Amino acid sequence: MNWIVPRIRNVRKILPYLLYGAMLAGLYGMIHDQISFTISPEYFTDFKFQQFRYADFHLPERLFVGIIGFLATWWVGFFSGWFLGRIRFFSDDLQTAHRDMLQGFVIIVCCAVGAGMLGGVVGYLNFYVFDTQEFMGFEKQFSGTTLKRFAIVGTIHNFGYAGGLAGFIVAVILLKRKMKQCNANA
Template structure:
């Protein structure tokens, strides 16, 4: 194996570890914040979605924040792996392994920051606008339980979560363009 290929191989491993670590830490923080905004979003929707409880709002949940960490792992492990691999593949066009590593790490940082800012925008829009809409506006495209103690915070947490997901996709797209623009520089 040539020295450049060996460096690229180690850079790929480093990028994969970094992307998983960054995404894991961010995911735990994001989900703990959304749980704080609306525990019902988890106890009456997300936990059911992941079969962690059998009944909506199950009162037997002893440590819900631990379940939130489990949900974070179950819902996020695959996306940074795929996006990291895509970013690495697009950065194979770089001339040197140092440029490959630098551009890949910066692309991951750009992707992460866009995801964070998207979640913040989701929180702002969710709390100021979307949560003020009547329940029937959401009938065709999202699950809202019948018995909610705090409808507005439930919608805010859901909006923040949706914007977070779409921010991850947008971040990946921007990271790919960034990597492409940095080629041969």
């Protein structure tokens, strides 16, 4: 329970990192979706725009894509900040806290970017080498190159989330190990 509900004095220390994490993840999502939109506008116009229709303020498509990117990812940074903060601020040592938290965020972002790039390669190989003609039922709506680009972007998105999760796990393990060493040396 201590991982979820912190001591009151630690909440003030963690709150800025919730904001940092949410903003960093949201910015990542905005950039990520702009690149994805360039590869397959149909992924957004025929899928994501319907999924996020509550956020459609009839802005130009590229702005709506940015909003979708932010809304789809901010929460990852928020929760990452919460759990990394819970580990980091379990003790009262604040000397290296800022650096440790930012290092955790960098690990998560790097893993998400790397996995997204890998997803692009896997999506490309899956549809250009093996010429698979099915992707989540959208093969009825699209054909040929449009379906392939749609599937590549879908694969990039899925791999990106998996990479973010993997990065979070790595960041937690490294931070817990560091905190254990700090406590042992104290």
